[in-house]
Amino acid sequence: MNETPEARIRALVRAELHALTPYHVPPSEGFIKLDAMENPYGLPKEVKDALLERLRAVPLNRYPDPAARALKARLRDFSGLDESFALLLGNGSDEILQMLLLAVRRGVMAPEPSFSMYPLISAMVGVPYRGVPLREDFSLDVPAMLEAMAAEKPGIVFLASPNNPTGNAFPLEAIEAIVKKSPGLVVVDEAYIPFGGASALQLLPRHPHLLVLRTLSKLGLAGLRLGWIMGHPAWIEVLEKVRLPYNINSLTQAGAAFALEHREVFAAQIAAIKAERERLYRALLSMGFEVYPSAANFILFRAPGRGESLFEALKRQKVLVKCLHGSHPLLADCLRVTVGLPEENDAFLRALRHG
Ligand SMILES: Cc1ncc(COP(=O)(O)O)c(C=O)c1O
The missing domain is CATH 3.90.1150.10 (Aspartate Aminotransferase, domain 1)
Incomplete structure (x- = not known):
């Protein structure tokens, strides 16, 4: 049988x-x-019509630009990212979380409660995950995070700020205290930054092991699936190695570039x-x-x-x-x-x- x-x-x-x-x-x-x-x-309506006109010109018989150069230039400008840093695009920020965990496999740490995909993607790719409770008012418990980091030496710490599902943004001082003591990468997930909170982007020049993750989803384009991560070129180069070549399709590249012209x-x-x-x-x-x-x-x-x-x-x-x-x-x-x-x-x- x-x-x-x-x-x-x-x-x-x-x-x-x-x-x-x-x-x-x-x-x-x-x-x-x-x-x-x-x-x-x-x-x-008039913006949607103009978008459709732009999409009409996209050659769907061809592969997308694998480096998405035009879109990257617009995202750099939109984010105010200095030329000394690099960026990488993902099919939503979820895909970038997956790339991070495919590349760095020493364990993930995040405050809890936070975004449910951190433990889920960790389990998917087989990387150990450890959550550290937030305080009762959902503020970041920095001493508890530092202690857990010293004990477990995580490869990546995820900090969503503003945090999902609690809605509060963490102060930059608390984020920086964690970045300073982290033995690995710290990824600040700024999916909700259009609605509030101070961006960790300003910490990049002082911290080469910090990356900042953004998405167009919450801004109004969840269906396009576009996320991007910014930081030191050496780290972005590592992520490029686990990125599939055409992960951002042509319609997303053209649609997102158009949207950024209509901020x-x-x-x-x-x-x-x-x-x-x-x-x-x-x-x-x-x-x-x-x-x-x-x-x-x-x-x-x-x-x-x-x-x-x-x-x-x-x-x-x-x-x-x-x-x-x-x-x-x-x-x-x-x-x-x-x-x-x-x-x-x-x-x-x-x-x-x-x-
Ligand atoms: C904190 C956080 N990061 C990332 C995402 C995923 O965003 P994307 O649509 O870019 O995959 C979400 C979605 O809910 C989120 O809450």
């Missing part, structure tokens, strides 16, 4: 993968979607999202929730004793947020809501009141 796929999988697939479940994205059709930190605004569109949307964030924050406070200040495009709040039931009640009313209850002890009864359009935020608040 033929060997079953299950038997052959048990024999051939890396043991740690058997216990892994693939990253789950809940179905959202028919929902007001406030669970994934997307920018709710699309492009204005004012995104700037206006970000200003609107920040104003709505403040309105939501105050409304949640006035409803008696524990609400955490946010420098991002989402808000974390706690409904003591009824986090899960509230999440379900919102879902019944067709509003999808993220339930974090059970994902970390510090997040008991916590929900995370992405700032949506004003009318979406109104619907969310109405559904909350209705309960």
Whole structure:
């Protein structure tokens, strides 16, 4: 008899993968979607038409520019990155996280709770992961981080600032204290920097083992899949070795370059999202929730004793947020809501009141 796929999988697939479940994205059709930190605004019609015109000229029969030179030049300008540093592009910043872990395999450390992909990608590529709890107010516990770093000598420390899912930005002094004592690389993940917090980019000249990661996803182009990482050319050269040659497709290269020529569109949307964030924050406070200040495009709040039931009640009313209850002890009864359009935020608040 033929060997079953299950038997052959048990024999051939890396043991740690058997216990892994693939990253789950809940179905959202028919929902007001406030669970994934997307920018709710699309492009204005005339900008979208101009984008489509630009994409028309892309030769899809040819491979993309493997070095994405034109796009890199625009991203350098957009980020204000000095010529003495280099940058590398990824199919979303997720892909860059994977490249980092393919290249540096001595162990990953990150404060917790933080972005769920840090432990997930570590498990995927077979690199040990260690989380160090944030303080109860979600501030960075620098002494605990330094102690854990001295004991375990991680190859990479990830610091998301502003942090997902807590929303707070870490002070640059705290980040620099960790960079100074790190025995490996420190990657500051600035996915939410368009919405608040000070950038660690200004620390690059003093710290050759620091890298800064960004993405277009939260800015308003999650569907394009484009992330970039910046830092010392020697480190970027290492990452180039684990980058697949055509990882940024031609439509993304052209679309992202176009978007960076229309920054004012995104700037206006970000200003609107920040104003709505403040309105939501105050409304949640006035409803008696524990609400955490946010420098991002989402808000974390706690409904003591009824986090899960509230999440379900919102879902019944067709509003999808993220339930974090059970994902970390510090997040008991916590929900995370992405700032949506004003009318979406109104619907969310109405559904909350209705309960
Ligand atoms: C902290 C953080 N980094 C990176 C990402 C992934 O972004 P991308 O869409 O560029 O893969 C996310 C997405 O939620 C995030 O929260």
